[in-house]
Amino acid sequence: MKALYSLFLVFALAAIALVGAGALGMERTFGLYIPFLAAAVFVVGFCWRVVQWGKSAVPFCIPTTCGQQESLPWIKQSTIENPSTTTGVVLRMLLEVLLFRSLFRNNQPQLYSDGRVRYASSKWLWLGALAFHYSFLIIFLRHMRFFTEPVPALIRGIESVDSMLQIAAPTLYLTDLVFIAAVTYLFLRRVVVPNIRYISQVQDYFPLFLILGIGLSGIFMRYFAKVDIMAVKELTMGLVTFSWKAPQGIGAIFYVHLFLVSVLLIYFPLSKLMHMGGVFLSPTRNMNCASRKFRHINPWKFENVHYHTYEEYEDEFREKMVEKGIPVEKPL
Amino acid sequence: MSTLPRPEELYAKINHTPPKADWMDVPVDIKPGRYCYAANPDSLNYVGLPHARKWNPLDEDWKLPENWKEIIFNGIRERLDKYRSFKVFMDICVRCGACADKCHFFIGSGDPKNMPVLRAELIRSVYRGEFTTFGKLLGKFAGARPLTEEVLKEWWYYLFQCSECRRCSVFCPYGIDTAEITIMGRELINLLGLNIDWIATPVANCYRTGNHLGIQPHAFFDMIDFFCDDIEDITGIRPEPQFNKKGADILFVTPSGDVFADPGTYTCMGYLILFEYLKREYGLDVTWSTYASEGGNFGFFTSHETMKRLNSKIYMEAARLGVKWIIGGECGHMWRVLHQYMDTLNGPEFQSSNMTVPKNPITGTVFQHAASTKMIHITEFTADLIKHGKLNLDKSRNAGIHLTWHDSCNTSRGMGLFEEPRYIIRHVVDKFTDMPPGTIREETFCCGGGAGLNAGECEELRMMGGLPRASAVKYVHEKYGVNMLGCVCAIDRAVLPGTMKYWVPEVTVCGLHELVGNALVIPGEKEREVNLRGEDLPGKEDE
Ligand code: SF4
Numbered sequence: 068m069k070a071l072y073s074l075f076l077v078f079a080l081a082a083i084a085l086v087g088a089g090a091l092g093m094e095r096t097f098g099l100y101i102p103f104l105a106a107a108v109f110v111v112g113f114c115w116r117v118v119q120w121g122k123s124a125v126p127f128c129i130p131t132t133c134g135q136q137e138s139l140p141w142i143k144q145s146t147i148e149n150p151s152t153t154t155g156v157v158l159r160m161l162l163e164v165l166l167f168r169s170l171f172r173n174n175q176p177q178l179y180s181d182g183r184v185r186y187a188s189s190k191w192l193w194l195g196a197l198a199f200h201y202s203f204l205i206i207f208l209r210h211m212r213f214f215t216e217p218v219p220a221l222i223r224g225i226e227s228v229d230s231m232l233q234i235a236a237p238t239l240y241l242t243d244l245v246f247i248a249a250v251t252y253l254f255l256r257r258v259v260v261p262n263i264r265y266i267s268q269v270q271d272y273f274p275l276f277l278i279l280g281i282g283l284s285g286i287f288m289r290y291f292a293k294v295d296i297m298a299v300k301e302l303t304m305g306l307v308t309f310s311w312k313a314p315q316g317i318g319a320i321f322y323v324h325l326f327l328v329s330v331l332l333i334y335f336p337l338s339k340l341m342h343m344g345g346v347f348l349s350p351t352r353n354m355n356c357a358s359r360k361f362r363h364i365n366p367w368k369f370e371n372v373h374y375h376t377y378e379e380y381e382d383e384f385r386e387k388m389v390e391k392g393i394p395v396e397k398p399l
Numbered sequence: 400m401s402t403l404p405r406p407e408e409l410y411a412k413i414n415h416t417p418p419k420a421d422w423m424d425v426p427v428d429i430k431p432g433r434y435c436y437a438a439n440p441d442s443l444n445y446v447g448l449p450h451a452r453k454w455n456p457l458d459e460d461w462k463l464p465e466n467w468k469e470i471i472f473n474g475i476r477e478r479l480d481k482y483r484s485f486k487v488f489m490d491i492c493v494r495c496g497a498c499a500d501k502c503h504f505f506i507g508s509g510d511p512k513n514m515p516v517l518r519a520e521l522i523r524s525v526y527r528g529e530f531t532t533f534g535k536l537l538g539k540f541a542g543a544r545p546l547t548e549e550v551l552k553e554w555w556y557y558l559f560q561c562s563e564c565r566r567c568s569v570f571c572p573y574g575i576d577t578a579e580i581t582i583m584g585r586e587l588i589n590l591l592g593l594n595i596d597w598i599a600t601p602v603a604n605c606y607r608t609g610n611h612l613g614i615q616p617h618a619f620f621d622m623i624d625f626f627c628d629d630i631e632d633i634t635g636i637r638p639e640p641q642f643n644k645k646g647a648d649i650l651f652v653t654p655s656g657d658v659f660a661d662p663g664t665y666t667c668m669g670y671l672i673l674f675e676y677l678k679r680e681y682g683l684d685v686t687w688s689t690y691a692s693e694g695g696n697f698g699f700f701t702s703h704e705t706m707k708r709l710n711s712k713i714y715m716e717a718a719r720l721g722v723k724w725i726i727g728g729e730c731g732h733m734w735r736v737l738h739q740y741m742d743t744l745n746g747p748e749f750q751s752s753n754m755t756v757p758k759n760p761i762t763g764t765v766f767q768h769a770a771s772t773k774m775i776h777i778t779e780f781t782a783d784l785i786k787h788g789k790l791n792l793d794k795s796r797n798a799g800i801h802l803t804w805h806d807s808c809n810t811s812r813g814m815g816l817f818e819e820p821r822y823i824i825r826h827v828v829d830k831f832t833d834m835p836p837g838t839i840r841e842e843t844f845c846c847g848g849g850a851g852l853n854a855g856e857c858e859e860l861r862m863m864g865g866l867p868r869a870s871a872v873k874y875v876h877e878k879y880g881v882n883m884l885g886c887v888c889a890i891d892r893a894v895l896p897g898t899m900k901y902w903v904p905e906v907t908v909c910g911l912h913e914l915v916g917n918a919l920v921i922p923g924e925k926e927r928e929v930n931l932r933g934e935d936l937p938g939k940e941d942e
């Protein structure tokens with residue numbers, strides 16, 4: 068049900084763009100104003116969210132330690148999983164952000180009829196997530212050729228590697244395939260695996276459909292509608308150089324693509340997609356684990372705390388202490 | 400109290416398939432055997448916690464204060480500013496489900512709200528509804544819901560089905576720690592006086608008498624004296640521990656559970672033997688304290704402030720006695736507090752400037768890794784002694800034991816203590832087999848009774864939560880003949896004997912220093928006939 072809502076929502080959004088830019092001829096709105104607004108919302112919203120997180124304090128040093136601590140010199144420390152240096156923390160974060168270290172640990176408990184719980188390795192989610200994020204990244208970078216003139220060598224390099232398999236004209240990008248496969252996998256596990264379906268919400272399906280919609284509209288444009296690339300580039304260059312002229316003959320499908328991207332940009336800072344920024348601020352990962360070696364300072368104070376002092380304690384129990392020969396401050 | 404089903408029945412009933420209805424539409428059903436009794440108002444009053452009253456979780460009316468919603472909302476607002484962890488964790492979960500089947504309570508109960516992600520969503524849904532734009536606009540469509548009494552009851556029920564073990568956070572790609580969310584949630588419900596008695600009464604006891612069990616100084620003295628009698632019977636040597644001694648070099652603090660109940664008591668005898676040995680051989684000057692007579696900290700399960708109040712005694716007592724540094728005994732959550740909180744909470748205020756970086760006077764080792772907190776774990780201390788050949792150990796006295804090792808949640812995921820105990824193990828027992836990967840070290844399973852869930856009335860929950868641990872023990876028992884489960888945590892020593900009795904009755908539970916105490920040969924001791932439990936030593940069975 069939640070998946071259907073989300074699907075309808077994405078269809079509705081695509082329809083808006085089709086009607087708006089196509090039938091109503093509001094090319095300027097869909098080609099210029101909305102993308103600009105979206106980009107602005109994204110940048111401002113993203114920063115605002117990160118600053119909001121940054122503003123809240125980190126009172127305690129609470130990393131999750133996932134390996135041997137630094138203790139005695141002859142015990143081999145796990146310098147990345149339980150880092151006690153800044154280098155270690157940085158490496159830990161890099162592994163997390165670039166290779167999804169924690170997801171790689173994933174396993175799955177199974178209850179056997181002999182009364183034992185066994186754990187099967189389960190790396191699909193890791194693989195799917197990695198494939199999704201990296202193909203997204205590469206596709207994003209590839210798109211930079213629409214916003215640069217001349218196109219930097221790096222981006223051209225990515226493109227040529229990506230189109231190694233020259234099986235169609237225009238050349239087929241490998242990442243497009245991986246991307247669609249990965250998004251489909253991420254979606255399917257949400258509807259097929261009962262527990263994942265149980266925890267999934269509209270806001271989990273919606274971005275998936277939205278991103279799938281963006282991907283499919285892009286692919287359709289490139290391989291089937293064969294949209295005039297030069298006209299598109301004219302438009303996108305116009306966007307970055309602030310010199311708008313509505314190019315002719317781009318076709319409504321392009322506006323659908325652009326509009327869905329705009330929606331994604333606006334939706335991003337309002338949603339769980341902010342995990343992209345949040346992962347860097349997660350105190351269980353980005354802190355030095357040597358909390359007995361270095362004192363972490365809490366920036367705020369507990370107000371009006373009451374303690375039970377030794378004096379109060381001795382006053383209550385002095386007689387009993389003396390009786391057992393336990394030393395006291397004030398004799399009886 | 401409910402009756403516990405037989406293990407096979409309980410196991411057969413576990414069903415990991417969630418119900419059809421949306422989780423928000425499944426009302427909370429507080430089941431006997433899975434919840435703990437409400438806090439005794441006297442205990443809350445003793446430490447000045449708000450809204451103390453008599454109430455019963457099974458009653459319709461929880462006698463909440465009139466403005467309870469306002470209290471909760473203000474509490475959330477305050478904590479969002481004070482704890483980045485809370486704010487970030489409320490915002491960035493993508494519900495990927497990586498954590499979902501990592502919780503021992505979910506594995507053992509099948510209750511979907513014990514999936515860490517859903518446990519967090521219970522609170523997150525309210526956060527969304529009240530504190531985010533989307534949630535306010537779109538309500539349920541955005542995964543938001545209003546805070547109602549029903550919801551509050553659901554919070555309470557599931558916040559006390561989380562043992563704050565952090566296993567979920569190991570697997571989360573963003574490190575989202577549901578334990579941290581539980582900690583915040585428990586702080587919030589404590590603002591309404593909704594603690595459980597198994598936490599609140601130990602807290603009050605600890606505040607007053609220095610330890611959770613409420614042992615007064617003379618009784619504390621007698622209990623330890625009693626262990627000394629036993630040790631004298633067994634070894635012919637009588638330890639002479641010191642109490643509250645000013646000018647001692649080292650303060651020793653251990654969980655009071657070790658003084659109170661088997662099998663912790665045998666571990667306590669192990670400490671006594673170790674310190675006596677070191678005093679006789681090397682003149683080590685250690686004191687116990689009756690005021691700081693608790694290493695554990697149930698305040699941690701109540702609120703950060705309560706944790707601070709109870710923990711302060713350790714540095715205060717160290718300063719009063721003028722010791723140079725502190726050794727802490729075998730405990731789990733105690734070490735989470737000592738390793739990650741104590742220095743921040745109470746260091747600036749109460750740590751005496753006369754304390755020094757811990758240095759073992761016998762080996763010369765400087766424990767640089769504890770340079771600021773100035774407190775080390777007893778296994779760090781003992782491992783160092785063994786490494787330098789300072790202990791005379793006779794493994795054969797543990798020859799009847801085939802050991803496996805339970806890494807405790809808190810020393811594993813809130814510290815990283817893995818090799819120190821294993822090093823000691825290799826020097827005190829011959830037969831040692833680790834449980835399979837995925838169930839030890841950072842992926843270790845909780846005993847099922849952490850974070851204050853060892854109350855008699857929630858035994859069924861504990862047996863469910865104990866299943867993953869027990870199952871791994873059962874495996875090494877059946878395959879390799881393991882008959883002893885070692886651990887470095889007082890709660891484990893209290894919980895696991897029951898769990899073993901239920902799931903793997905052939906295996907018993909011990910602390911590490913019990914084994915050290917058995918193996919350590921004190922100069923001049925008589926030939927031992929029995930171990931610290933009074934059981935015949937191997938080869939000394941009655942002829
Ligand atoms: S693993 Fe982390 S992101 Fe995934 S569902 Fe659990 S808490 Fe959320």
Ligand code: SF4
Pocket residue numbers: 501502503504513514515518560561562563564565566567568577578581845
């Ligand atoms: S902290 Fe432990 S008990 Fe709590 S939800 Fe996570 S895995 Fe379960």
